[in-house]
Amino acid sequence: MPKSTSPGHIAAATLSSPSNPSTGARTWRDYALLFALACCWSSTYPLAKLALPTIPPITFISVRSLIAAAFLFAILWVRGVRVPTDLKAWKLFATQQLINSTFPFLVITWSQQYVPASNTVVLASTTPIFAFLITSLITRHEPATLLKLVGAILGLAGTVAIIGLDALHGFGSDIIAEIAILLATISFACATIFGLRLSDYDPMVVAAGSLLFGGLVLLPPSLIVDQPWTLHPTATAILATIVMGIVSSALGLMLFYMCLGRLGTLTTNAQGYLRIPIGVALSVLLLGESVPANLALGVMLVMAGVAAMTVPAERLKRLTPPGRDAR
16 A cells, blocks of 8 residues: 555654664664654553453453554554555454464463463573574575674573573473563564564554554453453553553554664664573562563673664674674
């Protein structure tokens, strides 16, 4: 669908991607968006932990998706932005929602019944590693530089340092749930690559359409399996669901597509490492979960990994001595 000249699309044009986001010039605003995305998504797992005791996973994901969709459609209406009605657009929205939200969120939400929120944050933040492997070995749509490989390794080392080696002893009891989180993370990585196909659409339109599809798809299973009229959710669970719908799903997805257009796949996925210290801190504040003693070391490794994976290519070339390849 070609872009219109409506005020909404004019505003969206200022957020649109360069033709090659992996090499385009970047500003502090681009990285501010990346940090904002990390903040939105890092709240997902602690908030879900507050809602799950009284709201089952299917109903929880469906309700938060519909709340997020309603929030975004209201903003689109105020902005005067038209939502595409062609089948091609909605096929893209549906596919993106399935691999970026519906499937991975269902899996992770189920897993959170058995895995602490802080561990879930760390496991679900390995997306950049899988995105790097998929990009470098399969799609090759962005330059997978040696520096980004080092960043991925540092980020992985940071995740190990944050959860602590003692946590490895607990993998046996809940290994199925933990492996499921990693599978969901691979789905996230695929979604960041597929999401580049949606760059012709306003990020808010993509987020709204995707969330509406996801919420409606899960509504029938929710009614059949969970029978929500029989549930008795607490006030905390209801509040957590609403906050997740608006902050994590609505604002988070909108920022996600904006970052994809501005920063590309690998750099956008680097926000997964930023989510680790933020998500662990929220798990401590909201849930009272314990912090590993080596958290400081883990955070330093994580930040080093983010810096390595997000350094602009043009800046790296300026720092590289003549005659040497930056890759």
